[in-house]
Amino acid sequence: MITHDIVVVGGGPAGMAAAVAAYDAGVTDVVILDREDSVGGILRQCIHNGFGLHKLGRELTGPEYADVYRAEVEKRGIKVYLETTVTAVTPDRVVTARNREGILKIKAGAVVLAMGCRERSRGALNISGTRPAGVYSAGTAQKLINCEGYMVGRRVVILGSGDIGLIMARRMSFEGAKVEAVLEIMPYSGGLTRNIVQCLEDYDIPLYLSTTVAEIHGRERVTGVTIAEVDERRQVKEETKRYIPCDTVLLSCGLIPENELTRAAGIPIDPVTSGALVDENRETAVPGIFACGNVLQVHDLVDYVSDEAEIAGLGAADFVKGVGPAGNTVETKAGHGVRYVLPQRVHTDKGADVALFMRVTEPFGRVRFTVKSGDAVLATAVRLKAAPGEMEKIVVKNEKLAAATAPITVSLEVL
Amino acid sequence: MFDIAIIGGGVIGGMLARQLSRYQLSVCLLEKESDVAMGATKANSGIVHGGYDPEPGTLKAKLNAEGVQKLYDVADEIHAPYRKNGSFVCAFGTPEEEATVRALYERGLVNGIKGLEILTGDEARALEPALSDKVSLVLHVTNAGIVCPYELTLAAIGNAMDNGVALKVEFAVSAIERTQKGFAVIAESGARVEAAYVVNCAGAYADRIAAMVGDDFFTIIPRAGEYMLLDKNEGARVSHTIFQVPSAEGKGVLVSPTVDGNLLTGPTAVKVGAPDHTETTPAGLETVARLAAKSVPSVNFRQVITSFSGVRASEKRGDFIIEPARSVQGMLHVAAIDSPGLTSCVAIADYAIELLREMGLATVEKADFNPVRENPHAFREMSDEEKDAYIKAHPAYGKIVCRCETVSEGEIRDAIRRNPPARDIDGVKRRTRSGMGRCQGGFCMPYVMRLIAEENGVAMERVTKKGADSYQLIGKL
Numbered sequence: 001m002i003t004h005d006i007v008v009v010g011g012g013p014a015g016m017a018a019a020v021a022a023y024d025a026g027v028t029d030v031v032i033l034d035r036e037d038s039v040g041g042i043l044r045q046c047i048h049n050g051f052g053l054h055k056l057g058r059e060l061t062g063p064e065y066a067d068v069y070r071a072e073v074e075k076r077g078i079k080v081y082l083e084t085t086v087t088a089v090t091p092d093r094v095v096t097a098r099n100r101e102g103i104l105k106i107k108a109g110a111v112v113l114a115m116g117c118r119e120r121s122r123g124a125l126n127i128s129g130t131r132p133a134g135v136y137s138a139g140t141a142q143k144l145i146n147c148e149g150y151m152v153g154r155r156v157v158i159l160g161s162g163d164i165g166l167i168m169a170r171r172m173s174f175e176g177a178k179v180e181a182v183l184e185i186m187p188y189s190g191g192l193t194r195n196i197v198q199c200l201e202d203y204d205i206p207l208y209l210s211t212t213v214a215e216i217h218g219r220e221r222v223t224g225v226t227i228a229e230v231d232e233r234r235q236v237k238e239e240t241k242r243y244i245p246c247d248t249v250l251l252s253c254g255l256i257p258e259n260e261l262t263r264a265a266g267i268p269i270d271p272v273t274s275g276a277l278v279d280e281n282r283e284t285a286v287p288g289i290f291a292c293g294n295v296l297q298v299h300d301l302v303d304y305v306s307d308e309a310e311i312a313g314l315g316a317a318d319f320v321k322g323v324g325p326a327g328n329t330v331e332t333k334a335g336h337g338v339r340y341v342l343p344q345r346v347h348t349d350k351g352a353d354v355a356l357f358m359r360v361t362e363p364f365g366r367v368r369f370t371v372k373s374g375d376a377v378l379a380t381a382v383r384l385k386a387a388p389g390e391m392e393k394i395v396v397k398n399e400k401l402a403a404a405t406a407p408i409t410v411s412l413e414v415l
Numbered sequence: 416m417f418d419i420a421i422i423g424g425g426v427i428g429g430m431l432a433r434q435l436s437r438y439q440l441s442v443c444l445l446e447k448e449s450d451v452a453m454g455a456t457k458a459n460s461g462i463v464h465g466g467y468d469p470e471p472g473t474l475k476a477k478l479n480a481e482g483v484q485k486l487y488d489v490a491d492e493i494h495a496p497y498r499k500n501g502s503f504v505c506a507f508g509t510p511e512e513e514a515t516v517r518a519l520y521e522r523g524l525v526n527g528i529k530g531l532e533i534l535t536g537d538e539a540r541a542l543e544p545a546l547s548d549k550v551s552l553v554l555h556v557t558n559a560g561i562v563c564p565y566e567l568t569l570a571a572i573g574n575a576m577d578n579g580v581a582l583k584v585e586f587a588v589s590a591i592e593r594t595q596k597g598f599a600v601i602a603e604s605g606a607r608v609e610a611a612y613v614v615n616c617a618g619a620y621a622d623r624i625a626a627m628v629g630d631d632f633f634t635i636i637p638r639a640g641e642y643m644l645l646d647k648n649e650g651a652r653v654s655h656t657i658f659q660v661p662s663a664e665g666k667g668v669l670v671s672p673t674v675d676g677n678l679l680t681g682p683t684a685v686k687v688g689a690p691d692h693t694e695t696t697p698a699g700l701e702t703v704a705r706l707a708a709k710s711v712p713s714v715n716f717r718q719v720i721t722s723f724s725g726v727r728a729s730e731k732r733g734d735f736i737i738e739p740a741r742s743v744q745g746m747l748h749v750a751a752i753d754s755p756g757l758t759s760c761v762a763i764a765d766y767a768i769e770l771l772r773e774m775g776l777a778t779v780e781k782a783d784f785n786p787v788r789e790n791p792h793a794f795r796e797m798s799d800e801e802k803d804a805y806i807k808a809h810p811a812y813g814k815i816v817c818r819c820e821t822v823s824e825g826e827i828r829d830a831i832r833r834n835p836p837a838r839d840i841d842g843v844k845r846r847t848r849s850g851m852g853r854c855q856g857g858f859c860m861p862y863v864m865r866l867i868a869e870e871n872g873v874a875m876e877r878v879t880k881k882g883a884d885s886y887q888l889i890g891k892l
Contacts, residue, residue: 085815100810103803121855123721128695133880137857150888220885
């Protein structure tokens with residue numbers, strides 16, 4: 001067993017930003033464990049642009065954004081174990097990992113979980129029909145095309161209008177494939193508006209809302225799909241069924257935080273975010289174990305992942321230094337129109353402002369968010385529009401927070 | 416020229432090959448798919464049935480009763496994973512259902528089954544807290560178990576091959592001709608295998624094979640059964656296999672743990688037009704969820720990781736058909752092997768060998784028969800200390816390829832190299848569980864493809880999901 005002050009599980013954008021922030025806060029004995037052969041996580045396959053506008057003030061590709069943080073990690077001499085897969089984390093912060101040299105056991109002063117997320121699979125979507133080759137999650141196709149250099153198909157139907165699905169519609173078109181349609185089971189797209197314009201409209205790819213794949217056809221390779229509209233209960237309307245010939249189905253139907261290690265460590269999970277329950281430092285309910293990035297909540301932009309990871313990195317550093325927050329906490333709750341609020345609990349005597357992050361339940365026009373504790377209004381914010389695909393952030397001032405004794409509820413009213 | 420050609424590399428053909436490999440015989444196993452265990456064998460409930468169900472006096476009753484212990488014994492030898500978890504057959508409060516539970520108990524006694532007991536609903540819930548409050552009476556079958564049917568078959572065929580049996584995949588039999596010394600079995604590809612004896616273990620295609628020699632005395636009725644497999648998070652929902660008494664809605668939607676720690680629910684039972692009708696349907700999956708919830712209301716179907724359908728080879732008389740061909744000499748049909756076929760597979764193989772002897776086959780034991788197949792999962796069963804030592808000697812076991820099921824590069828390379836070799840992505844999945852977990856291969860598939868390409872010295876574009884035209888890539892960018 002070896003020891004390190006901070007062990008970061010995952011070397012994607014979250015893990016790297018957390019490690020750098022912890023180092024800069026004075027805890028220099030930080031290591032990163034990553035299962036792949038280089039750091040960067042999923043950014044390595046995201047060769048499109050649009051990364052870094054908020055955080056770095058310039059527009060980068062995914063690999064370029066990752067490289068900014070890789071350079072920061074290197075500059076500080078933070079040790080990165082590559083091709084090293086963590087297989088267990090215990091509540092007393094023993095991290096077990098495996099690589100080609102053997103089994104590694106590290107006793108950590110603090111642990112930062114930054115394992116990212118995975119895509120919802122065909123099986124989890126319960127799509128009927130046959131089980132041929134040619135059904136990929138969008139990210140798998142993206143990896144095969146962008147990292148391995150192989151094309152996966154010629155005629156494509158994409159289910160799910162999340163950002164990866166939209167980006168892949170454009171990517172497949174670039175490489176000469178015909179994207180027949182992008183289908184979205186909800187009555188609205190979960191993707192960023194800019195992606196709908198730049199990836200579908202610019203390429204004349206139709207987006208069918210309230211529509212899904214009812215059946216997949218083909219014995220060996222996909223030969224086509226039956227698509228259909230759905231009603232308000234997301235049940236297929238039989239009379240709208242129609243067949244589209246294709247050889248490829250890409251699925252972009254949501255991301256699931258990869259919290260298997262978290263669960264096995266006995267860390268409580270929020271059923272809505274599918275990530276750990278955390279405080280404002282991103283500390284989980286198990287002392288000294290922090291979480292950030294897409295393993296905590298699925299983000300829209302990597303820029304916000306980096307922000308969140310810095311909070312977790314600083315929190316881990318404070319924990320190691322023994323200066324973490326103490327005192328009273330109150331829970332946060334999602335009120336009307338709000339699906340979840342993160343962090344799920346807040347120290348009221350922290351002595352600093354706290355930003356609350358949330359998603360709304362459905363698309364709205366102009367809304368006012370109100371943050372209340374009991375009858376006291378802690379903050380309000382007006383937005384011209386709000387959509388589930390775009391995370392909201394509201395800052396609660398230190399002095400307001402200090403007076404909060406009842407749970408903090410965030411709700412919205414349509415203006 | 417082989418002594419015996421077996422048509423069909425499912426659990427029956429595979430176990431027969433394994434049991435025959437102990438004798439001084441040359442045996443060839445013919446399989447139409449790119450891998451073995453590809454029909455009903457890979458898509459069934461994986462249950463070792465206690466033996467209370469078959470009508471007394473049938474072949475099913477006899478071979479099920481004999482088969483349970485034989486299966487456990489062979490599974491031990493060839494390291495096929497199984498667990499004696501016991502099963503419950505539940506009645507839900509009606510007098511008819513409770514009478515059925517008692518009748519099954521009595522029938523089990525007639526069939527010579529030991530370890531049967533009747534439990535009240537409360538006694539059953541004490542053993543199985545997730546059981547529905549509506550369960551009123553239960554037949555507890557203590558000798559029942561669960562087994563991974565395709566791993567059992569892979570292990571049997573691997574052991575058979577290690578003992579000299581030849582396996583030919585992608586050998587879709589299109590004709591069987593008489594020769595002077597026996598038979599010529601001819602494939603669609605034109606390939607030809609000659610053998611003195613032929614055994615028809617073609618599952619849902621067995622009547623078509625029989626027709627090739629002029630036998631039409633049985634007709635396979637393909638019956639599809641749809642299943643949903645749930646994440647390991649749900650795997651501990653129940654520890655026993657939970658059946659319902661047969662009802663108007665069909666018999667036997669079960670809720671069961673699997674040997675790998677998942678939760679399995681299903682099957683439906685729907686007559687289909689052809690043996691390859693393995694589509695899942697919205698109605699089928701809905702039925703599975705509804706009936707499973709009747710036994711175990713707390714099953715969380717948001718945790719489904721995959722659904723599938725298997726086609727069972729039923730026949731109108733409702734019993735196994737294990738008898739010599741009527742139109743030719745030297746051929747044996749082992750047909751209509753639906754439930755409890757998996758449970759009975761070793762007993763069926765032994766019974767088939769008896770019949771082959773009666774048909775003139777000489778069986779002389781080999782001196783060097785090795786009944787043991789090495790445990791393919793020895794690595795994953797090691798302690799951390801043992802793994803550490805093993806990885807230091809074999810670094811490929813330290814590189815995890817499948818994160819969901821913790822499968823290493825070393826284990827995948829083994830699966831591609833050892834008998835019967837994995838040739839495609841699904842073949843690797845069944846042998847190693849790489850891609851079998853919650854992400855369903857989303858992350859590991861490109862890596863697995865690279866290992867298959869490398870081990871076989873072929874280009875990535877040539878790697879398939881499951882043979883033939885199931886290509887994954889259309890070319891380089």
